[in-house]
Amino acid sequence: MSTPFEIECFEEYLTTVRNELPDGRKYFRGQTKLFSAGYALKPSIGRYGHLLDKSFAERDSLEREVLDVFTNHLVAHVQHLPRNKWEALAIAQHHGLPTRFMDWTTNPLVALYFAVRETKTDDEDNPMNSAVYVLISDPPRYTDLTRDQHQAVRPVKDLATTPARGESGYEEYGVDRLDSEEHEEASVEPTEGADSEELNDPAASPLQAPSPFEITENVVYHPPHISPRLRAQDSVLLACQKPFDALEDRDCIEIVIRHAAHDDIRRRLDQYGVFDRQLFPDLDGIAKWLRYRVFESKGEL
Structure with missing residues (x-):
């Protein structure tokens, strides 16, 4: 040396x-x-x-x-x-x-x-x-x-629910109505080739360091x-x-x-x-x- x-x-x-x-x-x-x-x-x-x-x-x-x-x-x-x-x-x-x-x-x-x-x-x-x-x-x-091994996340529209009475439901609390086009729910997108059930089970997830x-x-x-x-x-x-x-x-x-x-x-x-x-x-x-x-x-x- x-x-x-x-x-x-x-x-x-x-x-x-x-x-x-x-x-x-x-x-x-x-x-x-x-x-x-x-x-x-x-x-x-x-x-x-x-x-x-x-x-x-x-x-x-x-x-x-x-x-x-x-x-x-x-x-x-x-x-x-x-x-x-x-x-x-x-x-x-x-x-x-x-x-x-x-x-x-x-x-x-x-x-x-x-x-x-x-x-x-x-x-x-x-x-x-x-x-x-x-x-x-x-x-x-x-x-x-581990940095690049997180599950991919992308914003998608929430199609499972509809606003109550045609409004957001926040008016009675003095909160402005949210714009549904700008405030969308986030959902987990399975990585390519990955089994969705496996991604939902942390114990079974292959995304970890050796x-x-x-x-x-x-x-x-x-x-x-x-x-x-x-x-x-x-x-x-x-x-x-x-x-x-x-x-x-x-x-x-x-x-x-x-x-x-x-x-x-x-x-x-x-x-x-x-x-x-x-x-x-x-x-x-x-x-x-x-x-x-x-x-x-x-x-x-």
Whole structure:
């Protein structure tokens, strides 16, 4: 993977994101370890090497069964059940279950936070550089799979009813008579070749996106805000068609963050409100923020 940028300070990162990245939709992912240091860009489930001993069918079956078991336990823990496997898998990912989803964000400062929040060390206890990866391949979004699949709707005249007493019936309420030629009822028009009974039955309708286990390419999924963390972190999930393979080099740009800059970048992010208590708006975030302010940076409250 090419590394065109090595960042030495906070301002250099801002300039790089603003001026040096290609045009188009971009997603960011911060990692405390570099791709070259052995931390490949792949989903969490793809990091379990022993699963590679299984056949594709066995791995696929395992993913589905694990999600089914997880979903069966959701009833006692959530207020709203997921509407499909995409939402169920997003909830599972959020709670730490290994899935074929990868965490990304639309906010480059959030990605920078995850890259520098903790400075890792190598086997000889030397501090290591981190990185922000920019997804530039522009995969389709989940909404692209469903946007054009709604049933067609067209206005038609209502021939089943006639106005009472030759009028609209609204006069006694002080409402002007509606022009029947301009205010017509809407009716569902079956799509060409579709069975009308099937369109009337939502459970039988074929107009839906494939499940995350049936996609033919990587897909960007904006999950519902099941947690304040997802909203605070501008979270985006990348559903990977081949979860045991790393993303290709052409899919991403690597922005290396030099370890010597980590401390200063952490302080700057804290000043700009992109730190623990903002990105984790719960007790865990408050505890992490206090730990950083008081014990790690030896600062003041």
